[in-house]
Amino acid sequence: MANPSALVTLIELAVKDSDDAARRLGEALRAAEETEKKLEMLLGYRDEYASRFQSNQANGISAMEYRNFQLFIDKLDTAISGQQTIVDNARHRVDGERKSWQECERKRMSYDTLASRAETARQHKENKRDQKQMDEYAARSAMYKR
Template identity: 75%
Template sequence: MANPSALHTLIDLASKDSDEAATRLGEAIRAAEETEKKLNLLVGYRDEYAARFQSNQATGISAVEYRNFQVFIGKLDTAIASQQAVVQNAKNRIENERRKWQECEKKRMSYDTLATRAESARQLKENKREQKQMDEYASRSAMFKR
């Protein structure tokens, strides 16, 4: 079995790695939420602008206003498409960080299992040693009583 001290060191290191991975995962989740908020703002602004254009169009608009609307909506659509890519990248980062955290947790749990097994083996060995001492003591006591 591995040295208990070395095993505890490995557990401590794995726990630290797992904690750091969990922190990175949390940061990735917060960043993704922010990117989605920005996307929702852009989409909302586009919808609002399009609705305002529709109401203005009912009263009549000039060709220049129509052209300005088309250009601005095009820019909003481009910004929305870019933000959608940013959101997707953020979601991918979350999945990568989650996978890394799970790997760290798996490693930490493996070390915990090894430590538990080592402790069980040590305890079994200690119990056998104590039983042997008790048997020797009983045997000596029986010899002295004769």
């Protein structure tokens, strides 16, 4: 079995790594949420602009206004596409950070299990030693009573 102090050191390091991974995961989740909100805002703005254009179109618009609408919608679509890429990258980062955190947690739990087994083995050894001492004491007491 590993040296108890070495195991304690490994557990402390694993806890620190796990905490760091959890912090990075939290940051990645917040960043992903922000990118998704920006995407929703762009999509909402596009829908709003398109519906406004539809209502203006019912009243009649010039070719220049139509061309400006098309150019602006194209720019919005480009921005939406770019933001979708950013959202996908943020989600990918969240997945990576989640896997990293899970791996750190597995390692920490493994060390905790080793420490628990070492403690159980130590207690078993101590109980065995105590039982042996009690048996010897009982044997001596029985011998002296004769």
